[in-house]
Amino acid sequence: MPPRTPLSTPLRAWRCPQCTVRTFSSTTRTQQVGPEHPRYINIPEPPQQTLPDRKFIKGRLPVPRDVFAGGVGKEKASDEWLESHTRTPKKEAQAQEGSREEWKHKMSDMRRRNLREGLASLRVRKTRVERRMRETAEKNQAEREELLNRPEREDERLTAPSHGLDLDYLYNIDLADHAKNDPTRDARLAHKTAKVASHANQKQSERLDSLHTLYLNARSFIVTPAQLDAAVDEAFGTAENPVTFGDASGMYGSGENAASVWAYGRPERVQDMLNSANRQGSRSAMEGAGGYAGVNQERMRRLAEGLTGGKMGDGDDARR
CATH class of the missing domain: 1.20.5 (Single alpha-helices involved in coiled-coils or other helix-helix interfaces)
Structure with missing residues (x-):
């Protein structure tokens, strides 16, 4: 195979045209992007774009495995299973004190004791957790059944789009015969009529009482300009004879020059009101x-x- 002919111009690495343009602007280079760039339009971003992963807390228990699975014939962690798996050897040689054989015997006893205590505590914890989960499930099931069997509320029944009546039955029955078959119809109608009449009489009495009270209070109403002028003159006086406050001590002025309502004395205290009431x-x-x-x-x-x-x-x- 003949050798390739060398290129007349050497190859150069591709460079972005946006980065090679020299400008006289002081704007940062990241802002000098073309319309095809995703950052051409400045969109505000939140200060925290992605949430960090949950921090691992030391001391958490791993997902427990089912230590009670695998028992053949007997339930694992039961008294029979523990008795057969933590049985003390029948023939145990007498080891010298402080020897390796004595240390091995102590370690075997410790392993058997730890196995019995560990499986017993795990069985107690499993029973407690299962009982708690069962009680929670029963409670949730009872609440669900209570909500499903709860009668319909009155406001929902009155505002429901469908009233649930059997229209075919209502169209086919004879209302006259149905009324005749009701023995308590007359008594119920008489009771309802009496209740309506009593309610109407009560409303009429309240209306008359309110009207009479309005008539009594209307005697002091201001309805004419002359009555308004008289009330203003009585409260504030006239320009020639204004209303003043009498002051015997002369602290707030004397005679007609008294300019404070404190001239009549201090206002009534709460204790004075209590003394007056009691x-x-x-x-x-x-x-x-x-x-x-x-x-x-x-x-x-x-x-x-x-x-x-x-x-x-x-x-x-x-x-x-």
């Missing part, structure tokens, strides 16, 4: 009698409302 405290007998008079007046007003069947005003409005 009739306990440092008040005179006349004050207590006055308090009882107010309570008696309120009771009489309630009794009058019960006898007349309507609301009554408070204070001067009730005497008018």
Whole structure:
């Protein structure tokens, strides 16, 4: 085979054209990519793209193997199986103290003891785990059966797209004959009629009571501009005679120049309210009698409302 003719131009390694272009920009080279590059459009990426693998924690137990499988004729780790596999030799030579034979006998006894204790503890743990799993499965099964057999809720029944009625049966039955066959129909209809009438009477009574209460309270309503001007003048006074606060001590002004409501004294405290309610405290007998008079007046007003069947005003409005 004749030798190949050498190329006129030597071969050069391929270089990316994007990397060979010199520019006068200060932008980093990773940003100077063409439209065909996947990073041509800057898409924000999360700071953590991939989650790291779960860290191995030292001391975890490996997947246990079934140490109870393989017993021939008898259940492995049973008392009979352990008795046959950890039996002490009948002929055991007497070894000298501190010799290798004595050490071998001790190691054999230790292995038999460890086998019995280890299989017994594993059997107890397996029984406990199986019992726990069985109880959990029974509990879940009971909850599932309870949910499946639970009756349909009233809101679901009323809003269901299908009511589940047998329309063929309803179309074919005679409603007149069906009503005649119901012996309790008249009693049920009378009871329902009485309930509807009682409910209507109760609503009518509440409506009348509300209307009478509105009528009593309407006497103090402000419905005209003149009444509004009178109420403003009574609360704040006029420009010539404004409302002021009387002050005997002169701390907040005196006479007509008092400019604070504290001139009437400090407001009532919680303890004062409790003393007024419980009739306990440092008040005179006349004050207590006055308090009882107010309570008696309120009771009489309630009794009058019960006898007349309507609301009554408070204070001067009730005497008018």
